[in-house]
Amino acid sequence: xxxxxxxxxxxIGDPIPFKCRRCNEIFCxxxxxxxxxxxxxxxxKKRVEQEPxxxxxxxxxxxxxxxxxxxxIISKKPKEKKNNTIVKISIILAIIIxxxxxxxxxxxxxxxxxxxxxxxxxxxLEDKLxxxxxxxxxxxHTLALTExxxxxxxxxxxxxxxxVQQLESGDKYNLRxxxxxxxxRFIQNDNSDNEKTLIDNAKSKGLRxxxxxxxIIGSTIKILGAPRTGESYLLxxxxxxxxxxxxxxxxxxxxxxxxxxxxxxxxxxxxxxxxSLLVNDTITKILVVW
Amino acid sequence: MMTKSKKIAxxxxxxxxxxxxxxxxxxxxxxxxxxxxxxxxxxxENKLLSVDKNLDITNDLISNCNAKVDELKGRLQQxxxxxNYLKFGKRYELHDPLAWEVTTFMYTDPTNRKRYDEETxxxxxxxxxxNNNAEKKGLRxxxxxxxLTKGAHALVAFYTRNMGIIxxxxxxxxxxxxxxxxxxxxxxxxxxGYYYYLPDPDNVVEDFVLYW
Numbered sequence: 001x002x003x004x005x006x007x008x009x010x011x012i013g014d015p016i017p018f019k020c021r022r023c024n025e026i027f028c029x030x031x032x033x034x035x036x037x038x039x040x041x042x043x044x045k046k047r048v049e050q051e052p053x054x055x056x057x058x059x060x061x062x063x064x065x066x067x068x069x070x071x072x073i074i075s076k077k078p079k080e081k082k083n084n085t086i087v088k089i090s091i092i093l094a095i096i097i098x099x100x101x102x103x104x105x106x107x108x109x110x111x112x113x114x115x116x117x118x119x120x121x122x123x124x125l126e127d128k129l130x131x132x133x134x135x136x137x138x139x140x141h142t143l144a145l146t147e148x149x150x151x152x153x154x155x156x157x158x159x160x161x162x163x164v165q166q167l168e169s170g171d172k173y174n175l176r177x178x179x180x181x182x183x184x185r186f187i188q189n190d191n192s193d194n195e196k197t198l199i200d201n202a203k204s205k206g207l208r209x210x211x212x213x214x215x216i217i218g219s220t221i222k223i224l225g226a227p228r229t230g231e232s233y234l235l236x237x238x239x240x241x242x243x244x245x246x247x248x249x250x251x252x253x254x255x256x257x258x259x260x261x262x263x264x265x266x267x268x269x270x271x272x273x274x275x276s277l278l279v280n281d282t283i284t285k286i287l288v289v290w
Numbered sequence: 291m292m293t294k295s296k297k298i299a300x301x302x303x304x305x306x307x308x309x310x311x312x313x314x315x316x317x318x319x320x321x322x323x324x325x326x327x328x329x330x331x332x333x334x335e336n337k338l339l340s341v342d343k344n345l346d347i348t349n350d351l352i353s354n355c356n357a358k359v360d361e362l363k364g365r366l367q368q369x370x371x372x373x374n375y376l377k378f379g380k381r382y383e384l385h386d387p388l389a390w391e392v393t394t395f396m397y398t399d400p401t402n403r404k405r406y407d408e409e410t411x412x413x414x415x416x417x418x419x420x421n422n423n424a425e426k427k428g429l430r431x432x433x434x435x436x437x438l439t440k441g442a443h444a445l446v447a448f449y450t451r452n453m454g455i456i457x458x459x460x461x462x463x464x465x466x467x468x469x470x471x472x473x474x475x476x477x478x479x480x481x482x483g484y485y486y487y488l489p490d491p492d493n494v495v496e497d498f499v500l501y502w
Contacts, residue, residue, distance in 0.1 A: 087296070087299070090299060090300075090303055091299075093303065094299070094302065094303050094306055097303070097306045097307060097310055098306060100310065101306065101309065101310050101313060104310075104313055104314065104317055105313070107317065108313070108316065108317050108320060111317065111320050111321060111324060112320060114324065115320060115323060115324045115327065118324060118327045118328060118331060119327055121331055122327055122330055122331045122334060125331060125334040125335060125338060126334060128338060129334055129337055129338045129341060132338060132341045132342060132345060133341055135345060136341055136344055136345045136348060139345060139348040139349055139352060140348055142352055143348055143351055143352050143355060146352055146355040146356060146359060147355055149359055150355055150358055150359050150362065153359055153362040153363055153366055154362060156366055157362055157365060157366045157369060160366060160369040160370060160373055161369065163373055164369055164372055164373050164376060167373065167376040167377065168376065172384070172430070172502065173383065173384045173385060173386075173430065174381070174382075174383055174384075175381070175382040175383075175384065176376070176379055176380065176381045176382065177379045177380055179372050179375055179376070181372070195501070196499055196500075196501055199501055199502070200502065203502065208382055211433060211501045213414055213418075241375035241376070241378075241379035242371075242375050284409075285410075287414050287415060287418050288418065288422075289417070289418040289421050289422065289433040289501060290421065290422050290425050
């Protein structure tokens with residue numbers, strides 16, 4: 001049913017009728033403001049506010065002739081604009097916020113990815129650290145074992161050394177056949193160059209030592225530097241426990257490998273002597289005196 | 291009066307803001323976690339570096355230790371072998387005898403019964419054999435080389451505990467009163483029977499050396 005304006009009676013064609021909040025009546029677009037339809041509620045309020053004389057003076061005509069809805073329209077437009085601006089700002093803000101959110105979401109995913117990568121790296125490092133730590137522990141264990149082994153070997157060596165020293169000790173009355181290493185050590189350290197002193201020194205250290213007379217066919221010419229006495233060479237010898245008999249010249253410390261039927265100078269290690277046709281130094285006998 | 295669309299928009303904005311705040315807090319938390327993980331990662335890296343360094347040091351120590359062990363093992367091996375040689379090697383206990391021990395030894399020693407041969411078994415061989423036989427029996431004996439006016443001679447000597455040094459001629463087992471400047475055979479050797487040696491100017495003792 002079509003509604004009509006409560007003030008002018010005009011039928012209201014608008015789909016949404018205007019309703020006054022004060023008097024709750026329905027009005028057309030021209031009279032929906034309280035001032036336009038002389039809302040009794042408003043007039044009552046005005047009456048209280050204005051001087052009673054002025055209220056009385058005001059006729060209905062005056063009210064009709066008042067030039068106004070303009071003021072209403074003027075006052076209505078900024079409000080709508082304001083509302084529109086707010087809406088626009090809100091929309092812009094919303095868009096900005098949404099954009100920011102989108103950015104932050106994408107940022108979040110990037111962060112999340114890097115977080116995952118970091119976590120993976122961390123796990124990798126943790127694993128590596130665990131492995132390395134285990135390796136270190138094993139290495140420490142090995143080190144401890146090695147050190148223990150070292151100590152054991154050292155202890156054994158010390159015990160052995162003392163036993164060796166005990167066994168090595170001796171004097172001219174307690175002789176033993178020495179090791180080859182002992183002989184070389186003795187010869188290197190002993191500075192005497194005659195057989196008697198050398199043999200005495202060796203025996204005083206408990207090393208059994210022999211005087212060796214190497215007989216040769218003979219010649220009137222002596223080989224320079226060789227320990228020749230008459231028609232024989234005097235050497236010293238040891239019956240080593242590890243390398244058997246070893247012979248040395250006392251003056252030169254050369255090792256000699258005497259063999260009957262061979263030239264003496266050829267038997268000297270390193271061939272330090274120059275042979276001469278005038279010298280027949282073929283070995284005829286080897287006499288060992290302990 | 292607020293319209294429905296405005297209300298929806300307002301609610302939407304509030305929701306978006308709330309969501310944004312919530313999201314910001316989530317992002318903040320995430321970045322905090324990242325920072326924490328980064329710190330943890332750095333710590334782990336530092337720890338790993340330190341552990342790696344320790345491992346290197348320990349490995350070096352092990353290498354050094356092993357080298358030392360090997361060296362010591364080598365020495366020990368050598369020592370053990372030396373020890374075995376020393377343990378099982380022959381030992382000779384000698385003593386300075388009493389005069390009667392020497393007499394008994396010389397009497398029982400068969401060397402003097404051997405035939406003399408200038409080339410193959412001369413005085414040197416006699417003296418050497420007696421000397422070696424005496425030492426086999428534990429008697430400390432000296433090989434004596436005597437330089438004569440012409441040539442040389444060899445005999446043996448013992449340092450007896452009761453009669454001092456005594457010399458023996460190994461070819462005849464006779465005692466020798468060895469003196470420089472005297473004829474060796476005619477004056478020094480004490481004949482053990484009713485006989486004597488003829489003097490010879492070539493046999494005068496010029497000097498002598500004892501090889502103990």
